[in-house]
Amino acid sequence: MLWIDPYPTRLPSWSDFGRRSDPSSSTREVLPDGLTVIKPRALPIEPLPGSGVVNRMLWAEIFQTVNNVLSAGPTIIGIGKPSELALQLLTSCGFERSFYDAMDDFPAFYSGLSQVAMAKRESKIVDGVSKVLVSSTELLSRWSNGRNVTLAWNACDIQMLPSINEPEMPKREEVLGYVGTIGQWFDWELVFAIARAKPSMQVRLIGPVFCPPPANLPVNVEILPPCAHASAIAAMQAFSVGVIPFKQTRLTKSVDPIKYYEYRAMGLPVISSSFGEMCFHQNDPGVFLLDQAANVDKISSAIGAALAYQTAMNEIQDFRKHNSWEARFGATDLF
Incomplete structure (x- = not known):
């Protein structure tokens, strides 16, 4: 299997130069056998006309590697983020099948020329692949017109979660937490x-x-720095309730937050604002939504209900079984 990392697909902004590296992204992990990872070089000019021609000169080795993979037998390409490199590979190489995994409203992350360019590039990729996976009802509505589109919600990496075989769940602190x-x-x-x-x-x-x-x-709000995923999972074990406080925007309208699946897979009740796919989770066990009109009484009531909710062991087991990445992609009939 060949994995090609994403690269910058917008023009840089001043804030980019002041950002420090994220510890969670610098942790080196041992790659599974048979997986090769490529980190493309690219000038941050992709929204500009002709940028694909310029950057293609930096991608010669990538195209050669992909062609070597193709020569070994029938090959499927999966695209997780629209980019000029992804589009060029899709249109110029002979893949047996192709799919695009639309996890977000990608243009909504950008503005100006970068947003326009991303929207055009994404539309070309959606029209060029043989199957589209979408992670939310909003994205399903957007891309389903005459296309082969499958709704595949997000999930979580069950192998990264703590065991639930103990007779009793660990005692949690009185913490409303967000990671x-x-x-x-x-x-x-x-x-x-x-x-x-x-x-x-x-x-x-x-x-x-x-x-x-x-x-x-x-005084009762604290902000802790980012950490590696394993440390984040450990930190969640101290939460009594998982919180997802997102605004209602164009971006969040298409979001099915992975942290919802991580919270519930650890037995945490969830308090969330009413946005995106969370609106469709409102009747799920252990989920308590707050709308924009929620006052202090409604918020206090939701917190009290979440704290009182006890997730049974078999409930956690069932949730993990049905919301692992293996189960999610197994239901898509991709392979």
């Missing part, structure tokens, strides 16, 4: 409201902060 990136989609106002509705509980946020809080944090 993940704090970006433009993060709802600081909701976090502040949650903290004030339950001042006796700690609200713990773990992850890189690209969108700082708009005011001084309440």
Whole structure:
């Protein structure tokens, strides 16, 4: 199997130069046997006309490697992020089958020329592949017109999670916790409201902060730096409730958050804002949604209900069984 890492597909911004590396991305992992990883070189000019011609000069070895794989037998290409390299490989190489895994509304991450270029590139890829996987109902609605589209929600890596074979689940702290990136989609106002509705509980946020809080944090809110995935899973074991405080935007309208699956696979009840695919999880066991009109009483009630919810051992086992990546992709009939 050949994996080609994504590379910058937008023009750089001033904020890029001030970002520090994320510890979670610098951890070296042992690659499985048979997996080769390539990190493409590319100038950050992709939105500009002719950028594909310029960067293709840096991709000669990649095309040669791909052709070597193709010569060994029938090959499937899977695209996880629209890019000029992905489009060129899709259109110029003889793959037996192809699929695009639409995990997000990718153009919504960008603005200006970068957004327009990403939208055009994604549309060409969707029209060029033999199958499209989408991770949310919104994306299903967007891409399903006359195409071979399958809804495949996100999932979680069960092998990374702690065992649930113990007679008793570990005792948790009184913590409302969030693990993940704090970006433009993060709802600081909701976090502040949650903290004030339950001042006796700690609200713990773990992850890189690209969108700082708009005011001084309440005393019961703490921000911890990003960490490797294994450390993040360990940190979640101390949570009593997992929180997903996202705004309702064009971007989050298409999101099915992986952290929902990680929280529930660890037995954590979930308090979430009402956005994207979480709206379709609202009737799932252990899920408590807050809409934009939620006041202090509603927030306090949701926190109380989440704290009172007890996830049974067999409930965790069933959730893990049906929401592993193996189960998810096995149901898509990709291979």
